[in-house]
Amino acid sequence: RHTHLFEEESSLNFNGEEQARKELTRYIDMLSAKREGFFDVEEFSVIISHYLDHFQLREAEVAVNKGLGQHPDSFELSISKAYLRLYQNKPRECLLIIGRYELISPNNPDLLFIKAEAYSQLDRLDQAIVLAKQGVKSIDKLDRPRFYIQLAEFYVKKESYLDAIA
Numbered sequence: 497r498h499t500h501l502f503e504e505e506s507s508l509n510f511n512g513e514e515q516a517r518k519e520l521t522r523y524i525d526m527l528s529a530k531r532e533g534f535f536d537v538e539e540f541s542v543i544i545s546h547y548l549d550h551f552q553l554r555e556a557e558v559a560v561n562k563g564l565g566q567h568p569d570s571f572e573l574s575i576s577k578a579y580l581r582l583y584q585n586k587p588r589e590c591l592l593i594i595g596r597y598e599l600i601s602p603n604n605p606d607l608l609f610i611k612a613e614a615y616s617q618l619d620r621l622d623q624a625i626v627l628a629k630q631g632v633k634s635i636d637k638l639d640r641p642r643f644y645i646q647l648a649e650f651y652v653k654k655e656s657y658l659d660a661i662a
Contacts, residue, residue: 516542523559535563537570544576548583556580571597578610587614605631605639612646621654 519539526533535543540563547556560580563573574593581590591614594607601607612627628650631643651660 516546519543520546527558534566537563537567537572540567541572541576544573544580548576548579551583553580553583556583575606575610582610582613582617585617587617590614603630603634605634605636605643608634609639609642609646612650616650616653621650624650625654 519535519542522533523535523539523543540559544556544559544563547553547559556576557580560573560577564570564577567573574597578590578593581587581593590610594610594614597604598607598611608627608631612624612631615621615624615627625647628643628647632640632647634640634643648660651657
């Protein structure tokens with residue numbers, strides 16, 4: 497599961513799983529019938545997350561494009577598109593997508609996380625580490641564990657094993 501939006505994680509448990517399944521089924525039925533239908537941002541996010549979780553990148557791309565077609569200014573769907581670009585190993589495109597939001601919200605945990613991942617894919621590990629450390633200092637305590645894990649992964653990739661466990 498891609499890690500942006502911990503709230504989404506809890507929305508998919510127990511009662512939310514059935515709702516997510518219904519949204520996905522309605523979306524797939526719409527595509528099969530070659531119709532257009534309206535989905536809100538949250539519904540598109542659930543659909544896109546499903547496809548990303550199952551590495552169905554082509555389907556995720558279609559869902560992102562349909563979602564942004566209906567909600568062109570959605571921060572959440574733009575974040576999903578940035579994650580998709582990371583999955584596709586297109587870190588420069590990812591950075592372009594998130595670039596317009598950095599001015600508005602430079603310390604947003606999702607933006608920091610994605611940007612650090614993109615820098616890691618570009619082998620700019622020192623910059624990735626700086627961003628992950630910034631994320632560790634995040635105001636939201638729920639975001640800190642993912643940044644600690646990310647930071648350890650960057651140090652391992654850099655072969656700084658002692659820093660990875662510190």
